[in-house]
Amino acid sequence: MPDFNELIPAAFQRQKFAIARLISLFEDPRPEAALQRKKVLDSMQSSGQSRRGLFLGFTGTPGAGKSTLVGELANRFISDAPDKCLAVLAVDPSSHVSGGSILGDRTRVRFSHGDDRLYFRSQASDQELGGISRTTFSVLRLLYHLFDVIIVETVGIGQSEIEIQQTADRVFLLLQPMAGDQIQFMKAGIMEIPDCFIINKSDEKEAAERTFHALRASLQLIRPGEARVPIFRTSAITGMGLADLLDYLKNLMDGRDDPVSLDASLYRREVYYFEKWVKDELGRSGLRMLSDLGGSRDLMDRAGGFDGAQKAILEAVQHSLTRLESQVDSLLEKS
Numbered sequence: 378m379p380d381f382n383e384l385i386p387a388a389f390q391r392q393k394f395a396i397a398r399l400i401s402l403f404e405d406p407r408p409e410a411a412l413q414r415k416k417v418l419d420s421m422q423s424s425g426q427s428r429r430g431l432f433l434g435f436t437g438t439p440g441a442g443k444s445t446l447v448g449e450l451a452n453r454f455i456s457d458a459p460d461k462c463l464a465v466l467a468v469d470p471s472s473h474v475s476g477g478s479i480l481g482d483r484t485r486v487r488f489s490h491g492d493d494r495l496y497f498r499s500q501a502s503d504q505e506l507g508g509i510s511r512t513t514f515s516v517l518r519l520l521y522h523l524f525d526v527i528i529v530e531t532v533g534i535g536q537s538e539i540e541i542q543q544t545a546d547r548v549f550l551l552l553q554p555m556a557g558d559q560i561q562f563m564k565a566g567i568m569e570i571p572d573c574f575i576i577n578k579s580d581e582k583e584a585a586e587r588t589f590h591a592l593r594a595s596l597q598l599i600r601p602g603e604a605r606v607p608i609f610r611t612s613a614i615t616g617m618g619l620a621d622l623l624d625y626l627k628n629l630m631d632g633r634d635d636p637v638s639l640d641a642s643l644y645r646r647e648v649y650y651f652e653k654w655v656k657d658e659l660g661r662s663g664l665r666m667l668s669d670l671g672g673s674r675d676l677m678d679r680a681g682g683f684d685g686a687q688k689a690i691l692e693a694v695q696h697s698l699t700r701l702e703s704q705v706d707s708l709l710e711k712s
């Protein structure tokens with residue numbers, strides 16, 4: 378394996394090739410990649426250059442306008458804030474990049490060419506896991522150090538909202554205006570998750586207005602006693618409401634905690650995703666092995682974090698397989 382640490386200075390300067398190479402390391406399922414990831418993250422962490430990015434999740438049904446809105450918002454964000462940079466990770470099969478633009482179904486959002494403060498990456502979605510790809514969180518751990526804001530676009534199909542809640546600092550649910558009798562906001566616990574709602578396509582004025590009032594009323598029923606959940610009304614096409622959304626984002630940036638608690642909240646997410654990884658990759662026997670090794674937090678602390686723990690558990694599996702093999706061999710010899 379090449380020495381990925383050599384790519385770090387270029388990645389901090391946001392050179393696209395370096396970021397892309399590093400992302401491939403963070404998507405690499407091989408055990409030896411885990412060790413390299415640990416090295417890269419340790420050295421980014423101690424470089425004093427980490428940007429400790431804010432994670433924002435944008436979710437909603439296909440066609441609601443996520444890609445278009447995120448593209449608009451991203452462009453406006455970086456032109457308003459000359460010292461900030463932003464990455465978009467699209468885990469949406471309908472989003473892909475071509476020649477510097479995101480192609481939605483029928484839409485084409487321009488990402489300002491030549492501006493390295495905006496980075497776009499798409500990932501194949503993992504339907505089985507409810508929209509979020511297996512490696513999404515892994516890549517986010519890298520982007521955390523490189524960008525001030527990281528937007529994750531996911532298709533909202535239920536399970537992915539729960540995943541995105543574990544991942545993002547704020548979850549935005551995008552809705553599009555609906556006709557009166559189509560409004561069924563009470564669905565399956567999904568309404569409880571978002572921190573903010575966005576009624577996009579509010580250029581469809583009447584329907585948007587009805588949807589807004591129905592949503593407000595449902596939220597009072599579903600989330601009683603909760604201070605008013607923000608509902609934004611936007612149009613990614615006319616630009617309506619985008620300034621409000623940007624202000625909200627700027628306030629979030631201004632109110633961010635100190636580095637220590639930001640890193641601590643990343644650590645909590647790592648624990649969640651480490652356990653999830655063990656369960657997905659190794660099943661119930663993996664979880665049993667994890668508890669034999671002292672549980673996830675303990676193992677992560679001892680083995681040097683997420684990547685060290687991945688490597689440790691893979692080695693433990695390998696070890697017990699070898700032991701099993703030699704037991705079988707000696708049984709065979711005896712018989």
Ligand SMILES: Nc1nc2c(ncn2[C@@H]2O[C@H](COP(=O)(O)OP(=O)(O)O)[C@@H](O)[C@H]2O)c(=O)[nH]1
Nearest residue numbers: 439440441442443444445481484578612613614
């Ligand atoms: N009228 C209107 N159309 C929009 C708006 N935002 C997106 N669209 C259109 O909705 C369609 C789906 O948009 P897209 O961004 O691909 O949605 P996604 O699947 O949620 O990412 C495209 O044809 C867009 O041009 C909006 O605010 N108003």
Ligand SMILES: [Mg+2]
Nearest residue numbers: 444469471472
């Ligand atoms: Mg999309």
